[in-house]
Amino acid sequence: MRVQRNHLSDADVEPAIEEVDGSSLVPLLEEFVHLPRGRHRRLRLRTLLIGLHLCCQITGGKIILERTTDVLYFRLSPAMRTQLEIPDYEDNDWGFEAAYAVVRRLFHAMKTAMDPSPLPPNKHLTRQEAQRLIDTADPADLAAREHRLALFTEFVLDASVGPLKNLLAELTGGVAVDATPVRTYARGRRTNGPELSTDPDAGWYVREGDHRDPDASPLADDAEPSRKSRKLSGIPQKKPSLRKRYLFGFDAHLAVTRDTRHDKPLLDDGTPDPEVPPALVLGLCLDKPGERPAYNGLKTISRLQKRGYAPGYLAGDRAYNNSEPAEWQLPVRALGYQPVYDYRVDQLGNQGGTQGAILVEGTWYCPSMPQALIDATGDLHAGRIDRETWTARIAARKPYRLMPKERQDAEGHQRMMCPAEAGKVQCPLKPRSLGRGIQLPLVDPEPSPTGPVKVCRQRAITLAPEEGAKHWQALDYGDEQWQKIYFRLRNSVEGFNGFAKSPLAEAIESSRLRPIRGLAAQTILLVFQIAHANRRKITRWLDSLALSGERPVRRTNRRRKTKPLGTWTPIGHLTSAT
Template sequence: MERERRLALFTEFVLDASVRPLHSLLAELAEVSMGIDATPIRTFSRGRATNGPELATDPDGGWYVRDGDHRDPDAPVSDSMRPPPPPAKKGKARTPKRKKKTSLKKKYLYGYDAHLIVTRDTEHDTVLLDDGTPNPDVLPALVLGVALDKPGQRPAYNGMKILNRLQERGYKPGYLAGDRAYNNSEPTEWQIPVRAMGYKPVYDYRGDQLGKQGGTEGAILVEGRWYCPSMPKPLINATIDLYTERIDRETWVRLIAARRSYRLMPKQNADADGYQRMMCPAEAGKAQCLIKPHTLGRGIRLPLIDPKPSPAGPVKVCRQNAVTVSPEAGAKQWQVLEYGGPEWQKVYFRLRNSVEGYNGYAKNPLAEGIEAAGSRRIRGIAAQTILLAFQLAHANRRKIKKWLETLALGGERPRRRTHHRRKTKERKVWTPTGHLAPAS
């Protein structure tokens, strides 16, 4: 652990020095939003079969598999990472099937997962000014932290290791977006610590995680937010119906907007332990409810909630003005923005696209080429981390230099002409299908 801490301190020093020209601008931001992602990088060692007699000369690395969670299916799984066994079924026991081996042809590369945290401005909509020069208020996307590990291993552990160091360096927490490898971690390892540090998580979900995800005190969790238990089913299943093509995008947008009238509203900010008082939408003036007569007669613009009768009576959120929601309730899927809404699309798309864009920027074979192993002809995770930190620092300085040279400050012409953007992939390539309108 001490060696790991010293390695983190060194990489922090190298990356911090690369963004020093923008330290004052980063300090002026009210919050620093970040995106996190793991990208594969090769090691100079030649990989061998994980279940054979020969081992690779770089045992710290592993096989990166393009499919699934990128973990080598032939590698042994430790007890801490092994999924729980399925419940035993009644009846005659069946002979277990032999494990199917994965050929090396299906494996992508032998190396590491580089967990990168990239900062990005999520407030400003306009990147270029009217004269075509970059907006000096919009800082370029830069890498602030890095950690290496075997592919598909411990995404939450590596992400938290970087975030803890960034908090010690004084960066003010803002929005935090990552791919599904992070928000599918155990809540005690990722979601709860991230919220305790002050970050505002923004997530995407798998197809089987859409719709209703849980509940507490009678309220239901739908795609990361708390709602009235009597919210109509078409609103609960709106995204599921979009993915299964039962509704079109325009209908989905209207249904997502209609959810706001059924959303629980905060009565007060969360306390130091993460507990927060939430009001039902009728008490917050967003709806009318037959259980609470004093909320009726507010006009037809507010929806009328008609809960189904139950022998046990109304649930707690319907009986009281407000309920207390613990940080553990729905922690795995909870997020700060309404899933699929305009603000969620703006923040999530920008942070995720910034990480993917930076990966491509640093993997440029004519520049740093971080995915290739030719510039890091050394073995061991410590040596690979140090050399990768210098490569990322150079990519940061290269990006800052180009950004400064294209700024038109003081009415003067920029030293360098702003590049016309090449035709790039559509934004929906890196984001959930169906959330963006097709290009006209």
């Protein structure tokens, strides 16, 4: 360290001081870190946060307490050390060990104040002892610690996107939530064994299904259908494979923002559009693999508006929209987001109804819509139609949609018109809609001894937010707008996962750079890695912009020749230029 030591100028330290002082972390944590009794700590919490911030920038996103000690005690100017109230230590082995002990104790005190787990790390707890600790823990205290940890991650992530904060605040393109596996430093133990791992909050990540360890908990009702049920229902069966444990660690739930409004992210000269920022992470939390996807997804996006980010479209994989509506679908709509979903093969087609209207793949339609249009996506998966036919049938659904008559009220209720009343189709039950031209489809209502359903008797119906909440989405499933929004958001979060997992950069999936056990410790170290990945993306993007007529600093990445958005289907792209 002494040979490679480069002293930091005061100008390099000032931005870190401003970001720490601009957050609410110091007053929030100081009462738990600096106790009123006993020996006073020789380092302030504010100073440690500044040191962690500087260490992250110097080491490429890695938080190493030895490097933090070197930065704070031996790489700052004497005037800056005086300003930050850092005591002097001799620049030798004894001095460094003494300073390192101060940093380590303060870091662990900060970590303990934000640890939402009642289980202590670094020891093999028996299952009986772990259960006793869980039963005797104070839920209010654990919730308070969880809130402090969430505020800490928000501070680190907001600081990383600071140069683009104003641009991101105006962005209403969308957010994607996803969980990606990351290893922990501890070694996994047998799931049904007598003892837990030294990182008791971690679990086994399974590559297939919902990623939960099948030995730890039974499969949920909304999990992928079993082979037997798939066979009985006629669903195409996959080749059976053995469930193999993939890694021992956590699911990192990320909230990634992306501008979906622009069809051309590159300008005519091949450089990026300055108004289209890169995909960046704004939220993060850790949990056991496959556990509580709805809870963790909401935790990452629930405070985005309070932090200045406007809500827009929201996309996630099937683990989120297969949750209970009260846990995911209704809360995200209450936050102002417009969900965009994909569905399992056994959830396609008619998904239920109310007042006579039917919900087909997330959109309300006329009950007399032809069955071939209702089953279009299911027929595509079963191989009964080709992709070109599926695209035509998806487009043919549009006239049968229920049209909004009024905007949603404050409680989420909305008046929806029958498509015949909206002038989109012709229906014998609505004589005024007849004779409007052959370009409008003619509806053939099925006769019923009880008479027409409510949506056919009235000009409009009122839809409550709970009706069809599990599968409802803001866009028409499968059309070009849905493809543009859903695939861009999903590709953005998957692309960021690969960007941050690169072994040549942050390597977030590896545990070698986070050699501390425990949920809070892993979260603190991981969020600094994610923040560094944000900064790296912003730097690459800024260097590739052509501003004021000058050529960019670095060449824009060559874009591969890809298929147009309109040629994509749920099972691949169209082969012809139809």
